[in-house]
Amino acid sequence: MKRNHVLVLMLVGLAALLSGCTTTPVHPWERATLADYTMRPDRDPLHNTMFEHIYFSREASTGGRGVGGSGCGCN
Amino acid sequence: MSLPNKLLNGLVLCLALSAPAFAQVKPGQPFPDLKGYALEGTLPACAGQVVLVDFWATWCAPCKASFPAYGQLQRELAPRGFILLAISIDKTAAPYAEFLQRFSPPFPTVRDGTQKLISVVKVPAMPTSYLIDRKGIVRSVHSGFHGEATVKALREEIIRLLEEKS
Numbered sequence: 001m002k003r004n005h006v007l008v009l010m011l012v013g014l015a016a017l018l019s020g021c022t023t024t025p026v027h028p029w030e031r032a033t034l035a036d037y038t039m040r041p042d043r044d045p046l047h048n049t050m051f052e053h054i055y056f057s058r059e060a061s062t063g064g065r066g067v068g069g070s071g072c073g074c075n
Numbered sequence: 076m077s078l079p080n081k082l083l084n085g086l087v088l089c090l091a092l093s094a095p096a097f098a099q100v101k102p103g104q105p106f107p108d109l110k111g112y113a114l115e116g117t118l119p120a121c122a123g124q125v126v127l128v129d130f131w132a133t134w135c136a137p138c139k140a141s142f143p144a145y146g147q148l149q150r151e152l153a154p155r156g157f158i159l160l161a162i163s164i165d166k167t168a169a170p171y172a173e174f175l176q177r178f179s180p181p182f183p184t185v186r187d188g189t190q191k192l193i194s195v196v197k198v199p200a201m202p203t204s205y206l207i208d209r210k211g212i213v214r215s216v217h218s219g220f221h222g223e224a225t226v227k228a229l230r231e232e233i234i235r236l237l238e239e240k241s
Binding site for chain 2: 027028029031032035036
């Protein structure tokens with residue numbers, strides 16, 4: 001009898017453990033917050049400009065983001 | 076009850092509880108009665124009409140992009156017994172009211188602010204529209220808005236349903 005109880009407990013424990021692997025997706029109608037403007041990584045134009053400037057300064061020899069190709073001066 | 080049966084019942088119960096409940100409204104099923112969901116706004120009289128129920132939100136860009144085309148469908152087919160009902164799922168009233176004030180769509184719009192209806196219908200994407208025949212049965216589900224392709228498919232299906240004898 002005790003063995004049966006252990007079996008039941010093991011089974012319930014296994015089911016509970018497996019249920020931990022299930023995911024709870026964000027439903028299409030629950031995405032208002034995700035679609036909000038404040039969730040955009042590029043929402044601050046000043047930050048974008050500064051970031052571009054730093055990137056350009058670091059990568060000056062290759063023309064930053066604005067120019068394709070390498071720093072050979074042939075573009 | 077024998078032990079194996081108990082184990083089996085326990086396992087089934089655990090799995091049933093752990094599985095996500097998913098029961099979308101599909102073609103061939105009756106659409107839920109809109110009166111039971113405390114929708115904000117005035118519901119039009121849909122009995123005996125071909126109805127396109129469109130779920131939208133102010134935060135959903137393709138939903139808003141569909142409005143001019145849906146307005147055209149409403150103007151063109153309403154005299155023949157067609158109603159387009161747009162159901163907003165915005166939880167807050169302010170952006171919904173502001174949008175309606177700015178664009179004044181030519182079809183009835185209500186708001187499912189509590190999201191009770193959408194939780195039952197379980198749309199697969201935003202926007203999704205349900206084409207319902209004169210008997211209240213869902214005949215097709217259009218997920219997303221793909222511009223002229225969606226409008227063309229909808230127009231053909233709506234006309235086919237309008238020509239069906241009730």
